[in-house]
Amino acid sequence: MKRLFLYILAAVGTLMILGGCQTKSDLVKLPRPVGKLAVAGFTNPMFNYELLAGYLAHEGHPVDKKVINELDQKLVHTLSKHGVTGFARPAITKQCQEIEVFENMGSQREAAYSYWINVGKCMSADYLLVPQVLFWQPHRGMKKPNYNVQPASVVIDLYLIDVNNKRIVRRIHFDETQTPLTENMLDAGKFFKRGGKWVSAMELADEALESGLMELGL
Template identity: 70%
Template sequence: MKRLFPLLILCVFALGALSGCASKSDIVKLPRPSGKIAVAGFTNPVFNWELLAGYLPHEGKPIKKDILQELDAKMVGVLSKHGVTAFARPAITRQCQEIEVFENLGGRREAAFAYWVKVGQCMSADYILVPQILFWQDLRGMQKADFNIQPASVIIDLYLIDVNNRRIIRRFHYDETQQPLTENMLEAGTFFKRGGKWVTAMQLADEALETGLMELGL
């Protein structure tokens, strides 16, 4: 029995690795939207009514501004890598984000959606990509140690809004907290893909943007 245990572990690792590869190849690439696209700067809703969907794990916890700026730059980099070039960058779209304001339109969530449509209209865009970060917890502790660790955890939503028809046409939701391999053998493929070590919240955000933009057709 003792001799079989290592073999069993290797089988689990192999299955995890295969499942990781399958998840990457199964990503659905939707047709790229035709028209002018405005990319909003990352926002960090601190209250549920600021969201377009879902709920915050913790209200009232803002994220540092420099993190949002770094995410904006990463968004532009991934879009460019994917061959998306004709879009208004977050630095420009932020001007309209600062001009437009939330209005009392009845339900607060309806007001949040109306706000982003107005930002898209301000940009004269056919579509607006709205990235929101709902939770951010960075890694604390040694990256290669399995004790005294606060793992990185990230929740990001990406919305593609049809401005002219006033509707959300695509959404990508990313909710990831890294776990030790000993706690989740089925994630062995992802564990080894990350170099077999603990990763930072920004590295999780890289995964979210790479996968999310592909799923949105961008």
């Protein structure tokens, strides 16, 4: 009986993976931005006033700087892999991020918006890509899915800002906490795609950047 269940589970997983392959090309994509693109380094908002949209589930929880640096590297690598070239990298944009300050614009959200527009202007960019990591929980425990572990959990936002027209072209919101297959059969496709094991928070971030940048046309 147990073996039959495993066969059924494998069949369901195969079908869902195939379905995922069919829908991957159907991702809504923006046309690739025409003009100078600047890419900001990842920031880790700890308070809601630092966000361009949405709200933090928990304020005041910092992410390790080593993680931020690795995310910056992965962002540049993924853009290059997608054929995006000639953009101002986070190490350069960081100079403008350090120069600009939040201004008193009447509301906290307006201050955050004004800040990033000014960063884009400082870079003389037509478009500014703003990545933010809102939550980061590393995986702890065994890799096998039948052990009690702390699963990886990641929340990442990607914003593409049209600097000249002062508008957010699109926001990509990635919020993923890996769950055991027994708790959510709807995620069977993801479970098998990840090799039937627990993955790291950085692996979830890879998924966020791969799919998110594609949806932005980058």
